[in-house]
Amino acid sequence: MPKYDSIFNAEEYTEEPLNEAEGLASIVLIAALADNPKDLVAPDLFLDILPDFDLYAEYSDEDLLAMVDRLTAIVADVGLGALFNAADEAIPDDLVPDAYAAAILAKMDLQTGEIAASANVFLKELQVVLDIDDEEAAEVAAEVKKAFEES
Numbered sequence: 001m002p003k004y005d006s007i008f009n010a011e012e013y014t015e016e017p018l019n020e021a022e023g024l025a026s027i028v029l030i031a032a033l034a035d036n037p038k039d040l041v042a043p044d045l046f047l048d049i050l051p052d053f054d055l056y057a058e059y060s061d062e063d064l065l066a067m068v069d070r071l072t073a074i075v076a077d078v079g080l081g082a083l084f085n086a087a088d089e090a091i092p093d094d095l096v097p098d099a100y101a102a103a104i105l106a107k108m109d110l111q112t113g114e115i116a117a118s119a120n121v122f123l124k125e126l127q128v129v130l131d132i133d134d135e136e137a138a139e140v141a142a143e144v145k146k147a148f149e150e151s
Contacts, residue, residue, distance in 0.1 A: 002125055003121055003122075003125065004034055004121075004122060004125045004126075006080070006081055007030060007034060007080045007081050007084050008081075008084060008125055008126070008129045009081075010079065010080075010081020010082060010084065010085060011081075012078050012079060012081050012082035012085065013078075013082050013085050013086060014074055014078055014082050014083065014085070014086040015078075016086075017086060017089065017090060018086045018087060018089075018090040019090060020055060020090055020091060020092060020095060021055050021056060021059070021067065022067055022070070022071060022087075022090060023086070023087040023088075023089075023090030023091040023095075023099070024050075024053065024055060024087075024091060024095060024098060024099050024102055025046065025050060025064070025067055025068060025071060025102075026071050026083050026084070026086065026087035026090075027084075027087055027091070027099045027100075027102050027103050027106075027126075028045065028046060028049055028050065028102050028103065028105070028106045029041060029046075029068065029071050029072065029075065029083070029106075030080050030083060030084055030087070030103075031102075031103040031106035031107055031122065031126070032045060032106050033075065033080060034080065034122050035118070035122070037075070037079075037080055041068075041072070043065050043068060045106065045110075046064055046065070046068050047061055047064060047065075048105075048110055049102055049105045049106060050064055050102070051064075052105075052147070053098055053102065055095070055098070071083065074086075087099075088129070088130075096130050096131070096132065097132070097136065097140050099130065100123075100126065100127060100130055100132055100137065100140050101140050101143065101144050103122075103123060103126050104123060104140070104141055104144045105144060105148075107119035107122065107123060108144070108148070110148075113145065113148045113149065123137075
């Protein structure tokens, strides 16, 4: 059984559908909580990652934090698997690479740019469920690393 089966193969769903922005933000939250769902996620993680995506150009920090609060409440209510299912439905095909990039950033040490070996298990399982082939995943990872080095 894959390590993250309870997230990526959950049968639960949220009561309300998510929009694209909430779907992508959900992937960041899921990546941050996947290894320890009881952890608290620093709001700065979202403020460090999400504004880099065009989808959030019109969002203020307050808007992003309110969205994260809503998503965190969903996790507390129905779990990471239900949130993933809602996110998977909300994210259109053209944003799938962005969702994968956001997950890489969530797993990355934003000070050093390093990704722990243990995080690669999550990223590989996410890659599979998002139906990203190895070549595209490598391209996205290279783009994330390049962007990090240029920042």
